[in-house]
Amino acid sequence: MRRWIAFWNIFMKDVRTYYLKPPNISWGIIFPLAWTGMFFIRAGRGLESVPDLLPGVMTIAILFGTTSVLAVTVTFEKRQRSFDRLLLAPICLEVLMLAKTGGAVLFGIVNPLVPILIASFLADLSGVAWSLVVPAMLLIAIVSTFLGLFIAVSVSQVFEAQTFSNFFRFPMIFLCGLFLPIMDLPAYIRPLSYVLPLTYGVDILHGAVRGANIMPFAMDFAILGAFCLGLFSLSLRNINRKWIV
């Protein structure tokens, strides 16, 4: 119970305090919205292309949303030493970091609802397998959050976290099949796509929205899950190594 009280209060504080911080608004909300508008309006293939674009746009919204929040909730707090307060509390590191990342995961899940809502006015989404979309969104949000956590723990300034995030975010837009199918990539680049976690999340979304997945769903979910565990463990190890010196 005590642990749950701590978990819930850390989670709620981050939601209340950080969701409307400038970096989150610009990188987490305005930027994905601009991309959504750009892709839907300028795709040049008419409204029938909206379902093709939707998985990619949703993924961008999740990716940018989660990584932006993490840069603030973790890097900013570490910078001003209030994170030490959390490390000194009698909460195990796993619970603490789940609470700290929970706010980012929620932000990441809410963000793609905007492109979904816009798409629902522009195209017929009745064929979408929502039972696959929802868990895929959740897993993409978790894996992006943990990727953001890994970056946030590795730097000391918020702007560094945002800059380093871009080294991951932008290549993933092109390498993970968001808008350009992986099979259309040059053969020598393709292996890179398969080592990036987003590839598997996007594949589920393409399958759920328009039945165009290239890997079995079970495999996609399993690999995404493995990425979540791996990145979280790696981040915890980094915190232990770097912040508890």
Added chain:
Amino acid sequence: MSSRNGAIIEVTGLTKRYGEVLAVDDISFDVIEGEVFGFLGPNGAGKTTTINMLTGLGRLDRGTVRIGGIECTQNPKAAQHLLGIVPDESNLYPELTGFENLSFCGALYGMRRSEREGRARDLLKVFGLTDAADRKFETYSKGMKRKLTFAAGIVHEPPILFLDEPTTRIDVASARQVRQIVSDLHRQGVTIFFTTHYIEEAERLCERIAFIVNGRIVKAERTSDLLQPVKGRNVLLLSVSGFGDDLRDAMTAAFPAYLFESVGRGQIRVESTDTINVAPLTRFLDERGIQVAEARRHLPSLEDIFVEVTGIEADLMKRDKERAGGGRGANS
């Protein structure tokens, strides 16, 4: 809760190295349950590194730590529920109000909403911050920030409290209030691990004191025992127009019961176990054409012991710390 000879904190052979630098070098000490234990030393002596290792924010290279009978060498989290920590810098959340900050800190220790909100209100009153309860922390003055940070450290009523420089860089009134609260907590039976660079503050508040220099504890005793060598010692400081070896020899010959020493430009320190009579001294100097601008009695204190033991001028240590913090200290 205590174990070895009533000790609530038992530290044995604690060692910490950062690369080539040996920050804490094989230190051992006990803190007795219910006492105020002073941990004194200059900047970089290893005070904060030691606190970090005891509280779980730093990893030990070697040694053992037991807190409240709990072995926390391998698992620093095990005893954190017993600890309250007031760091040397205010590190609360700027976007939260004073009340929200205290309530949040209570939640970190698993306190229920009604319990922590009641406690937050009580503490705001104790620290004189009730009027600022709904203001954001970022709008607080330095003194208010320091007081709220102190309150956040005791919101969960810990039996052991770590206070790292609690009166540094705050105004005189706030510093007095903080010292009063430390005394009150001590009366309530809270064990207090206290670091400060204000030696007179440590002398006033601490029952036992350890001096740490270059990562090593050079002396650790009861404050009254530390003061024993300076008890009954009289010191007079004379400001004069000139003082050389010849004059010192002449004065020593004329006043064999006194010890004369030059302490800086134009200052003579006269020390004796007897009462020092000022008039014969000023007359002696006057006859030799030396003007005495000021004669001031100096009460020997822990500061003299500190200087003797560590070889560090206490004033220098205080100025260093205040300069590092970019503010004026308060200790009256």
